[in-house]
Amino acid sequence: MNQETPQKKRPLSQNGRIFYLVPLAAALIPFFANDYLQFIVNMIMVYVLVTVGFNLVIGNLGQLAFANTAFFGIGAYMTAILMTYAGFTYELALVGAAISGGLAGLLASVTALRGIRLYYLAIITLAFGELMRWVYIHAEPVTMGTDGLPLPDVTVFGMSMHSETAKFYVFLLITVLVVKGTSNLLKSRVGRAILAIRDNELTTASLGISTANYIILTFVWSGSVVGIAGAMFAASTERVFPESFGLTEVIVHFAMVMVGGAGSLIGSVIGGVVLTALPEYFRQFPGMEELFFGAIIIAVLLFLPKGLVSLLAKVSPLFRERYFRE
Amino acid sequence: MLMQLTVSGLSQGAIYALIALSLTVVFRATTVVNFGHGDFVLGGAFGVYVLVVMLGLPFLPSAIAAIALMFACGILISRGFIDPIKAGPHIGFAMMSISLGYIFRGTTRSIWGREVLPMPRVFDIPPIFVGDLVITGDAMIISGTVAILLAGFFVVFYKTSIGKVIQAVYQSERGATLIGINVKRFHDMMWGAGLAMGAVAGILIAPISLLHPDLGAGFLIRGFAAMTLGGFGSLGGAVAGGLILGVTEQYAGAYINTALIDITSYLVILVVLVVRPSGLFGKRAVVRV
Numbered sequence: 001m002n003q004e005t006p007q008k009k010r011p012l013s014q015n016g017r018i019f020y021l022v023p024l025a026a027a028l029i030p031f032f033a034n035d036y037l038q039f040i041v042n043m044i045m046v047y048v049l050v051t052v053g054f055n056l057v058i059g060n061l062g063q064l065a066f067a068n069t070a071f072f073g074i075g076a077y078m079t080a081i082l083m084t085y086a087g088f089t090y091e092l093a094l095v096g097a098a099i100s101g102g103l104a105g106l107l108a109s110v111t112a113l114r115g116i117r118l119y120y121l122a123i124i125t126l127a128f129g130e131l132m133r134w135v136y137i138h139a140e141p142v143t144m145g146t147d148g149l150p151l152p153d154v155t156v157f158g159m160s161m162h163s164e165t166a167k168f169y170v171f172l173l174i175t176v177l178v179v180k181g182t183s184n185l186l187k188s189r190v191g192r193a194i195l196a197i198r199d200n201e202l203t204t205a206s207l208g209i210s211t212a213n214y215i216i217l218t219f220v221w222s223g224s225v226v227g228i229a230g231a232m233f234a235a236s237t238e239r240v241f242p243e244s245f246g247l248t249e250v251i252v253h254f255a256m257v258m259v260g261g262a263g264s265l266i267g268s269v270i271g272g273v274v275l276t277a278l279p280e281y282f283r284q285f286p287g288m289e290e291l292f293f294g295a296i297i298i299a300v301l302l303f304l305p306k307g308l309v310s311l312l313a314k315v316s317p318l319f320r321e322r323y324f325r326e
Numbered sequence: 327m328l329m330q331l332t333v334s335g336l337s338q339g340a341i342y343a344l345i346a347l348s349l350t351v352v353f354r355a356t357t358v359v360n361f362g363h364g365d366f367v368l369g370g371a372f373g374v375y376v377l378v379v380m381l382g383l384p385f386l387p388s389a390i391a392a393i394a395l396m397f398a399c400g401i402l403i404s405r406g407f408i409d410p411i412k413a414g415p416h417i418g419f420a421m422m423s424i425s426l427g428y429i430f431r432g433t434t435r436s437i438w439g440r441e442v443l444p445m446p447r448v449f450d451i452p453p454i455f456v457g458d459l460v461i462t463g464d465a466m467i468i469s470g471t472v473a474i475l476l477a478g479f480f481v482v483f484y485k486t487s488i489g490k491v492i493q494a495v496y497q498s499e500r501g502a503t504l505i506g507i508n509v510k511r512f513h514d515m516m517w518g519a520g521l522a523m524g525a526v527a528g529i530l531i532a533p534i535s536l537l538h539p540d541l542g543a544g545f546l547i548r549g550f551a552a553m554t555l556g557g558f559g560s561l562g563g564a565v566a567g568g569l570i571l572g573v574t575e576q577y578a579g580a581y582i583n584t585a586l587i588d589i590t591s592y593l594v595i596l597v598v599l600v601v602r603p604s605g606l607f608g609k610r611a612v613v614r615v
Binding site: 058062064111114118119120122123124126127128130131134138247248250251254258285286287288289290291292293294295297298301302305 | 359361407410411414415416417418420421422424425426427428429431432433434435436437439440539543547550551554558585588589591592593595596599600603
């Protein structure tokens with residue numbers, strides 16, 4: 001009696017296959033989107049990855065690290081630098097961005113492992129991010145300072161990526177791969193270890209789990225994912241400015257994680273999708289961006305601390321069972 | 327040259343000390359690190375700007391009004407925003423304070439946009455010459471005000487019962503509640519005091535610098551750098567750290583490169599936290615298992 005219910009009732013979602021339908025449906029977007037809309041959809045994928053990476057550290061590992069904008073900027077600048085000065089093609093530069101993001105993550109994890117936690121970690125990573133921005137501005141011979149560093153023509157395996165549609169399909173492929181990879185990671189022993197560390201590091205260590213290794217892994221993975229997002233961002237804007245990686249960006253990333261749901265991969269995707277288009281709209285009114293994101297985080301903290309995923313879990317028991325964890 | 331830099335560094339550092347001290351007060355009393363503090367400091371400066379320049383009121387009453395306003399804001403933040411999330415994870419406090427800061431910053435930006443606001447000079451005190459040394463009137467006002475405030479603060483903290491209450495609550499909130507301290511109200515007061523002290527720093531800066539919404543981040547980082555340098559949570563350390571930071575900035579700017587002034591505080595944070603996380607005067611934190 002017990003055996004038949006799961007298979008009969010929800011064959012698609014049972015295997016999580018339903019989420020393959022999302023990118024498939026998304027693949028149709030270029031057929032009815034204009035260039036501007038397409039640009040925003042591309043940005044949504046950039047921010048989905050930004051949020052996925054950030055959420056790993058802040059939601060899953062529970063560490064208060066603000067280095068996300070640094071990873072993002074490093075990924076973007078590394079892409080532009082590798083392509084401009086070393087003549088890398090985009091796909092190689094993308095790998096470079098992932099590696100440099102991962103290295104930045106490694107650096108951040110070293111501070112966390114040195115016992116710099118909580119507020120100390122927040123402050124040191126905040127300083128790291130701002131220091132990187134200072135470097136972008138002042139390393140003028142390489143980064144061209146506040147004028148921004150333009151990217152050469154972006155091609156992927158010989159094909160031009162100039163049109164928004166071409167970018168879209170490349171981005172979609174990257175996003176699906178990264179999200180799926182992260183999802184597998186989180187479902188594995190590693191993902192459970194990461195959550196265990198968040199909930200109680202000492203107990204986890206006492207169970208013979210090497211907490212240090214998992215902390216390093218999480219930071220490196222997060223850095224790489226966000227570095228890749230940075231590379232996508234660079235390809236999308238075609239010019240990299242220091243101001244794109246300032247302090248306002250921190251709160252945007254935060255809002256995406258919190259609105260979607262801290263510690264939930266699907267939450268990251270939801271947060272990135274919901275909150276990416278809005279700043280585009282607010283850009284014309286000075287100050288609105290900050291007011292909006294500030295207010296939305298406060299509202300989420302006060303009234304919906306688990307983010308939109310908790311709301312979905314309330315509505316759909318199926319979702320709750322499979323994708324929501326208290 | 328060296329003396330001149332030291333003097334201007336100390337007057338700059340006095341402001342950092344005040345910011346760091348106001349951060350420390352809130353941290354010691356409530357264990358919340360206030361990531362929005364830079365914007366609250368700027369709130370004081372903008373408050374004075376509105377009252378003095380836009381409404382044409384005299385400086386001193388405006389300053390008092392701005393300080394009172396920020397005190398009220400502190401109480402509101404404590405009651406309306408920090409207290410309701412007490413039960414949640416500690417990460418929430420950081421996010422809440424940073425978001426509140428952004429609300430402040432967004433408000434100022436939506437009103438003034440990208441404009442840079444000059445404030446008329448308030449005090450016109452001629453500089454003093456000591457040998458080659460020039461001590462400007464502003465430097466005297468700033469250091470004088472901060473010195474008086476600090477003296478008052480430390481007397482309250484170490485010589486009165488209020489100081490003992492602060493200690494008690496810091497050590498154990500539950501214990502403090504048990505002996506009849508109204509912890510909630512106490513937190514409100516300390517948030518108010520922290521923001522009011524930050525506002526004083528903002529008001530002191532307002533007449534000598536151009537105001538724009540992005541200044542807040544710099545204040546926050548400098549406050550953190552001073553706190554870290556002196557030892558996180560140490561009151562005397564915050565003051566010493568602020569002064570040292572102010573002087574270091576001037577030296578680095580003059581002897582190495584002016585671009586370094588902006589990042590001295592970041593470098594201080596990085597180096598101190600990596601090399602000696604407890605700071606110059608802090609005690610090594612002991613983690614209880």
